[in-house]
Amino acid sequence: MPDVYIPEALIARHFLRDNETTVVSSNERKLLQLIWRNPSISRSEITGHTDLTQQSVHRILDQLADRNIILLGAAKPGLGRGQPSPMLRLNGSxxxxxxxxxxxxxxxxxxxxxxxxxxxxxxxxxxxxxxxxxxxxxxxxxxxxxxxxxxxxxxxxxxxxxxxxxxxxxxxxxxxxxxxxxxxxxxxxxxxxxxxxxxxxxxxGKSGAIAESMFGVGRFIRHFAYLSFNYGFGGGVIIDGDLLQGGNGNAGEFSGLYDEVETDRRPALQHLIDRVSSNGVNVPSIHYMRRHFDRNWPGVSDWVEDVTPAYIRLVNAIRATLDPQAIVFGGQIPPSLASMLIERTKIFDRPRYGVHRGGPKLIVSEIASDAxxxxxxxxxxxxxxx
Incomplete structure (x- = not known):
């Protein structure tokens, strides 16, 4: 049986804790997560976000600083009396x-x-x-x-x-x-x-969801589904800030919702390229389409209408099963094309006693580069x- 590939076993020694095989401890990870999510947080403020004692927090932060993983900056103003507390940030270098x-x-x-x-x-x-x-x-x-x-x-x-x-x-x-x-x-x-x-x-698709969680809407929203429109169609799911893997590592493979007939009418951009190309528009690649997309190209509106039923069923399936705060339209989809789909969204909502069930916001990703x-x-x- 071939050896299992384990990247963690290949990490260079100088990145590891002394005499250990880990990069950071579980408590160090918690504090680094807090620093990532709260830029310019001070050392004294961190204690209130953990179940660690102030003494333990200071000791862990000093160890991280000694290893040059974090930097202790200037004192944060406006924290009241007492000794000024330095602001913390990750050390990019x-x-x-x-x-x-x-x-x-x-x-x-x-x-x-x-x-x-x-x-x-x-x-x-x-x-x-x-x-x-x-x-x-x-x-x-x-x-x-x-x-x-x-x-x-x-x-x-x-x-x-x-x-x-x-x-x-x-x-x-x-x-x-x-x-x-x-x-x-x-x-x-x-x-x-x-x-x-x-x-x-x-x-x-999962990688795009991670980018969205770290650099995009995930800075403000902790639960969202990420739709990745590429040659095919997939995505990822972020729950409480963490990527949902699923039992087989394929949570967020939204194309699995469709059978052999429906799969040609899912919102995969390969089919859109075929449609506009058959109408005389030269679109050599999805990358080209993202940069030069025109919603008035012949064939675009017809394609959107064709995929709308499958798209709407997906949005409602996500709403019903995952209950996210938002659904993010990402991958390689042109923003104006994402807006065309959002405009056609219908939510299957049956109010009870006049009360509607909450639903997700539909958001076009603002990550302009390769998410x-x-x-x-x-x-x-x-x-x-x-």
Missing amino acids: HAYACGISVNTDIIGICITDLAGGILGEREVALRELTMHQALQLVKQQVTELQRQNDLAEEDLFGIGFAIAGYHVDGTRHNAPLPLHEWSMIELGPIITDLFDRPAWVING AAMGAAILPFRRMFY
């Missing part, structure tokens, strides 16, 4: 991670530091490239981003790798036909061999730090 997102037509690349700062983004066109050729180009782009940002190789913590397709087992995913070479193989070891760093592999690449970049830190 402690480590950085690289996110790679493989879509059917393009690979997105994003480098993020520990504090969530986006250090650089790149793209690699995937058309007519083998997997090996594409990954070599990705490696070149990452090397160039490292050079431009004067990033030390030893500070690279790990790689987050997102791919379109549902999870099978280990680091294997079953991707759409254009990515057949990437399907049903252990991707983790391949990425580790390329970068000599641990690689955390995830579905692209899956951003989510992949922050994934190693989410798994190991906060």
Whole structure:
């Protein structure tokens, strides 16, 4: 039986706690999560958000500061009498991670530091490239981003790798036909061999949901469903700020709602490209469509009308089963196209005694770049730090 790929076992020693195999303890993780969610929180304020004593909080924070994971800043004004309490923030220079997102037509690349700062983004066109050729180009782009940002190789913590397709087992995913070479193989070891760093592999829809939870509406909303409109159609679910994995690692694979007939009428952007192309509009890729989309292209309104029944049933299924505060329209969908779907939404609501049941807000994601690449970049830190 082949060895199971475990990225945590490959983390460089200098990132680990002394004489341990973990990066941070459970209590350290809790405090780092608080600092992420509450920029400029002071040391004295943190105690009120935990069940730890003030002495324990100060000791843990001092240890994190000694390891350069956090920085103690200037005293926070306006906290009343007593000794001023320093403001806390994550130390971006402690480590950085690289996110790679493989879509059917393009690979997105994003480098993020520990504090969530986006250090650089790149793209690699995937058309007519083998997997090996594409990954070599990705490696070149990452090397160039490292050079431009004067990033030390030893500070690279790990790689987050997102791919379109549902999870099978280990680091294997079953991707759409254009990515057949990437399907049903252990991707983790391949990425580790390329970068000599641990690689955390995830579905692209889930990665987009992570980006939304860290950089988008998740800063204000703790429970939401993320719809990822790409070549296919999937997504992810965030519950109380955490990604819902599900029993088989495929929670949020919303295309599973449809049978063989309905699947052609789900809101997958491959079908929209086919529709507008048959009406004489040259749209070479989904990436091109996102950048140049015109809701007045011939075929767009017809496609929206065709997918509306399946879309409406999905929205109501999400509302009934997950009860999220919001449904976010993300992935590679053009914002104006997302608005067209939202305009046609009908909620199956039967008021009782004149009282309606609450429903989710429908929100177009404001992440303008590759959300899956951003989510992949922050994934190693989410798994190991906060």
